[in-house]
Amino acid sequence: MPQLIASLPEYQHELVRVNRARGMQMLRDPSFTCDPALIWNKERAQWVAFSITSFRVLSNGLAIRRADREQIAHFIHDGKVDLHGLLDSGKELIGVVAERSYGQQLDNLLQQVAPQQIRAHYGNDALGSLLQMQRLGRLQLLLGYWPEIRYQAVQQGMDPQDLEFYPVEGTSKYQEIHVGCSDTPQGRKAITRINQALLKLREERLVELYAAWLDPGMRDEYRADARAYFQDLKDH
Known part of the structure; x- marks a missing residue:
C-alpha cells in the first residue's frame, strides 16, 4: 500500500480501516473509494472497476x-x-x-x-x-x-x-489480487493510473512484500512462480 500511494502523488489519500462488509458497501456507493486487495468475481465485476493483477497469493x-x-x-x-x-x-x-x-x-x-x-x-x-x-x-x-x-x-x-x-481439492494453487475502485468516472480514471503504477511495482516490490509473509522454505518457489506468471503475461 505505501508503495502504491507513493506512486500516485496527484491524489489525496485517506486510509480507512473497515470490515469487509462495510468495505464492499463503500465500493457500491457512488463515491470515490478504492480497495487495495480484492479478488475478482463475476458479482463484484458488475459494480467494481478492477485493476490488472497486482500480485498473487497462495489460495484460501x-x-x-x-x-x-x-x-x-x-x-x-x-x-x-x-x-x-x-x-x-x-x-x-x-x-x-x-x-x-x-x-x-x-x-x-x-x-x-x-x-x-x-x-x-x-x-x-x-x-x-x-x-x-x-x-x-x-x-x-x-x-x-x-x-x-x-x-x-x-x-x-x-x-x-x-x-x-x-489446500482445498479443485482449487488453484494461487489467486490473483487486484485493486478495486468504485465503478464511477473517477474510479475508472484512477484504475488507469493504478495499472501504470502496478506495472512498475508488481514484479519486484509486491512479490517481495508477500514473500516475506511466507515460511522461509516457501519463498523461493513463490518468487519463481510469481515471476514466471508475470513474464507469461508480457509474452502474451
Missing part, C-alpha cells in the same frame, strides 16, 4: 485445530481436503469472514452449503474472532489464507502449531 484453504484432525481424516487426500464432501456430510460448522470472496471456486461451493452450517462474522477483527470460536469448539472449520491465519492466531495469544492447514 481450510484451517482446523490439530486435535480435530482425526474427525476429518476421511476427507483428506494427498494433503488436500475434499471440502465439498466434508461440508456435504452436514456435521461441521465452517467460519468465514462476511462478504469476503474466497475465490470463484470456493464461493460457488459455499453457495451450495446449508446456511446453518456457515458462521459468517462481520466484525472489524472477524478472523481473530473466528479463531477464538474455533479454539472454544464453537466451530470446527475455518476458511482463510494460511499466513493471515497464523498471524492472527499469534495476535490472539494462540500457538499456530496447534492448527493445521489444508
